[in-house]
Amino acid sequence: MRLAGKKAIVTGAGGALGATIARTLAREGCDVAGLDIAPDGLAATADAVRALGREALEVKADITGFDATQTAVGEVIAAWGGVDILVNNAGGGMVRWFHEMSAEDWRRMTDVNLTSVFNVTRAVVPSMLERGGGRIVNISSIAAVRGGRLVRGATAYAAAKAGVIGLTKALAIELAEKGITVNCIAPGAQHTPGRDRDTPEQRERLLAQIPTRTLGRPEDLAESIVFFCLPSADYLTGVILPQDGGHSI
Secondary structure (H helix, E strand, O other), X not given: OOOOOOEEEEEOOOOHHHHHHHHHHHHOOOEEEEEEOOXXXXXXXXXXXXXXXOOEEEEEOOOOOHHHHHHHHHHHHHHHOOOOEEEEOOOOOOOOOHHHOOHHHHHHHHHHHHHHHHHHHHHHHHHHHHHOOEEEEEEOOHHHHHOOOOOOOOHHHHHHHHHHHHXXXXXXXXXXXXXXXXXXXXXXXXXXXXXHHOOHHHHHHHHOOOOOOOOEOHHHHHHHHHHXXXXXXXXXXXXXXXXXXXXXX
């Protein structure tokens, strides 16, 4: 219960990683508002948060749209009076060779992975400024650091996630004197349900690029988010944490 009484927003809360983050924050004492475009997964995450004795809000929203995002976040702020923690977790990848990529493919990757972070953060920051502090944790990708070596053909995804890193650093400087820290995790390959579709050959090619020869555990990534939100992390801002089994070394 190291974050008892805190109010958190988690985007992409209906997915496997977002649900893990939401449950972990709830176990640490946070009330959690989940934002997601998929209502079924969102409802399951909210039920899990409530089962842990915390309050949960379910807000269905397409966070690639600015106005819709302002409305969705406004509902949370109106209900709680403000937000202490924002986790920008929502995102998604696409494998498409650059010379075959359409303008729509590019727009989709930047909208889902970068513009969504701007939209939600823009909606949350004024409330944090009024409250005199807050924690923002963005989820980028090791593809932004290593150019997508783990999965070739992820150029648009890597570029958008690199934008998240740039946004993290610039916003950390801008908000440093306002009591708001902005940090970022760049995860490597995670052991989420999607990885279970790997063939043995695909899995071996993947693990061969990771010094630990293991996939990341979503539970560990969620614990890193908690760390950035603790009072002891007051002096950490603008940090880009590669949580990747040594792939970025």
